[in-house]
Amino acid sequence: MLTDKKYRFSNLLNTRIGFFLLVVILFCIKTYIAYQTKFTLGVKGGMQEFLLAVNPIPAALLTLGIALYFSGRLSYWLMMIIDTLESVWIFANILYYREFSDFLSLGVIKGSGNVQNNLGKSLVEILHFSDFFVFLDIIILVALLAFHVIRIDATPFKKRYAFLVTMVSFLLMGGEYGLASTDRSGLLTRTFDNNYIVKYLGLNEYAAFNVYQTQKESATRSKAKASDMDSILKYLDHSRAKANPTYFGKAKGKNVFIIHLESFQQFLIDYKVDGREVTPHLNAFFHNKNTIGFDNFFHQVAQGKTSDAEMMLENSLYGLPQGSAMVTYGAQNTYQAAPxxxxxxxxxxxxxxxxxxxxxxxxxTYKSWGYDYFFSSQYYKTKPSYSVGYGLKDKIFFRDASNYIQQLPQPFYAKLITLTNHYPYLLDKQNTDFPATKTGDKTVDPYVQTAHYLDQAFAEFMNYLKRTGLLKDSMIVVYGDHYGISNNHRPAIAQLLHKKSINNYDLAQFQKVPFMIHAPGLKGGVDHSYGGEIDVLPTILHLLGDKNNNTIQFGTDLLSKQHDQRVAFRDGDFVTPKYTKVGSDVYLTKTGKQITPNAVQKRQLASIQNHVTTELSLSDRVIWGDLLRFYTPKGFQKVNRKDFTYQYTKALDNLKQAQKKEPTSIEAKNHSKSTMNLYKTDAPELK
Known part of the structure; x- marks a missing residue:
């Protein structure tokens, strides 16, 4: 009896449909293993477990079923090719998810040329040997065919049966979506979280939906009209916050420095390793009597990460749910940016x-935002030892940037983007004088070392500003752009937070980043207000004495008594002083206690969720439709990109001409002599 079953099974495998079913089964098994071991999808309950297990089946039948329309060896080759392409897609998402806690999108793939610099070094850190298991089934299948354990069936496969397989795949997709919708209503209309789509529908369905969304976004611009601005203006008329009289205009006429701390999280402030402060100089700056330090300030980025942070900081517009607005819309859109x-x-x-x-x-993008100058790598002397990871080491960068800062006519607005504290947190031994943490996670442990180096570089720059007199004539804004340690490092995060384990509440609170504002005479202190990067621009403008009641800004002044403390995350989750919502989980923010909301709490949560969803959607409409081309507020002139050039020779010539026209720079006030002798650094590369 057993022999008969083995014989029938062997005969089945030697048929086209039998081999096809084997390929589908192995593909679905490996996809399910990847879901469970390589991603954090937050599966809860029997329905979600069931959908996760079966969601690879419809797409596998559809894509692999293409091969059934062909005959002979070609059919088998196509199955292997399609399986390989599918496996590469899973493999790429595993690597991307490990660093970004998200899935690849068309926007990310289209913009990959803008973010791939030095990516090879990152891949070495991201890649795990076990990731290659997604190709194991292909190796097994090729071996079975090569050694004739399974023989190729040359019998023609009827097209109507191939078509039947295709129809079955679509029926299963429809059934799967129906079941998913009963567990998660509005799955494809309300959610901003790609984890939900993959969890309920699958990686392939997510990819198809993402392509649809991207094409829909492109069509939105061509269909947009001036009247689309009406709902935006109406919303903002009711949400603007009045300036706080105590702080309004306190930095009027001052220079503005925006110091961008790469991948720097709030937990590093006052954090110690082996009894030593990781960032002693930033700690002192945070607690300075003339610094307002916010300890409940969150990054709000998605796939665009640093570019999303810049978009929010300088435009008070949210980044996109997929891809990067700067990459996709930076050159073509109209903006009302800080510069x-x-x-x-x-x-x-x-x-x-x-x-x-x-x-x-x-x-x-910077031309669209109105930056007069952009001093990128081509403006600095470079040697192999000067750079690490994604560009110039911070100590060298701050020093070399200061050479151009001293030439800027005052008042000026200057943004400095640091780089050394960027994943994978590489630093040579001669610059490492701080102990790594001992979580056992090779990605996490050197994080404090590069953060410590950034702190030292920051201190050197602050000393230069003090020596030249710029410090007393400037407002210094310091912020962290996004997380440095992703949620995929939970055991290490728990150790860093001195906890046995962590939950979604802990991870939400872990998204805090520093935000500090320093100016002479400013009444400082630690401000516990809740806010995020979307709120920076209106806060800065009010401090500079600019009410700016007309430009399109979705944030509100952090110092205003009317400041909106509902912090929206790009995936639709949120944090408020009362509630923290992550997916379907709700916590009390003050205690971290998870709750099952009662009737009153449900109404409050629904109101907050409606606000978050509305605000994100309206901001997206502004960017997708390029709606600011239809709206020029009173007192503002649209930026003409042709007015700006960042070509090295022309830009430096423009800077010289500007100094002659307005001799207000530090260099001009120093009798046209350089102040670089006042810049002191211990960077070993410069000795």
Whole structure:
């Protein structure tokens, strides 16, 4: 009896349909294993477990079923090719998810040329040997065919049966979506979280939906009209916060420095390793009597990470749910950004970045934002020892950037983007004088070392500002752009937080990043208000004495008594002083206690969720439709990209001409002599 079963099974495998079913089964098994071991999808309950197990089946039948329309060896070759392509897709998502806690999107793939610089070093850290298991079934199948354990069936396969397989795949997809919708209503209309789509529908269905969304976004711009701005303006008229009289205009006429701390999280402030402060200088700056330090300030980025942070910081517009707005819309859209606003109020505006100008499409986007100057890697002397990871080491970057800062006519707005504290947190031995943490996670443990180096570089720059007199004439804004340690390092995060284990509440609170504002005479202290990167622009403008009640900004002044403390995350989750919501989990923010909301709490949560969803959707409409082309507020002039050039020779010539016209720079006030002798650094590469 057993022999008969083995014989029938062997005969089945030697048929086209039998081999096809084997390929489908093995593919579905490996996909399910990847779901469970390589991603954190938050599966809960029997229905979600069932859907996760079966969701690879419809797409596998559809894609692999293409091969059934062909005959002979070609059919088998196509099954192997399709299986290989599918496996590469899973493999790529495993690597991307490990670093970004998200899935690849068309926007990310299209913009990969802008973010791939030095990616090879990151891949070495991201890649695990076990990731290659997704190709194991292909190796097994090829071996079975090569050694004739399974023989190729040359019998023609009827097209109507192939078509039947295709129809069955679509029916299963429809049934799967129906079941998913009963467990998660509005799955494809309300959610901003890609984890939900993959959990309920699968990786292939997510990819198809993402392509549909991307094409829909492209069509939105062509269909947009001026009246689309009406709902945006109506919403903002009711949400703007009045300036706080105590702080309004306190930094009027001051220079503005925006110091971008790469991958720097709030937990590092006052954090110690082996009894030593990781960031003693930033700690002192945070607690300075003239610094307002926010300890409940969150990053709000998605796939765009640093570019999303810049978009929010300088435009008070959210980044996109997929991809990067700077990459996709930086050159073509109209903006009302901080550089343009301040440039039209007499400021010189400049951005500084120690990597290639095309990174995140900055060289194009910055023109749309109205930056007079963009000092990228081509403006600095470079040697192999000067760079690490994604560009110039911070100590060298700050020193070399200062050479151009001293030439900027005052007042100026200057943004400096640091790089050394960037994943995978590489630093040579001669610059490492701080102990790594001992979580056992090779990605996490060197994080404090590069953060410590950044802190030292920050201190050197602050000393230069003090020596030149710039410190007393400037407002210094310091912020962390996004997380440095992703949620995929839970055991290590628990150790860093001195906890046995962590939950979704802990991970939500872990998304806090520093935000500090320092200016002479400013009444400082630690402010416990809840806010995020979307709130930076209105806060800065009010401090500079600019009410700015007309430009499109979705954030509110953090210092205003009317500040909206509902912090929206890009996936639709949120944090408020009362509630923290992550997926379907709700916690009390003050205690971290998870709750099952009662009737009153449900109404409150629904109101907050409606606000979050509305705000994210309206911001997306502004970017997708390029709606700001239809709206020019009173007192603001649209930016003409042709007015700006970042070509090295022309830009430096423009800077010289600007100094002659307005001899207000530090260098001009120093009798046209350089102040670089006042810059002191212990960077070993410069000795």
């Amino acid at each position: 343009a606003i301040l440039d039209q109020r007499g400021y010189t505006t400049a951005a500084f970045h120690g990597d290639v100008p095309s990174f995140w499409n900055r060289d194009s």
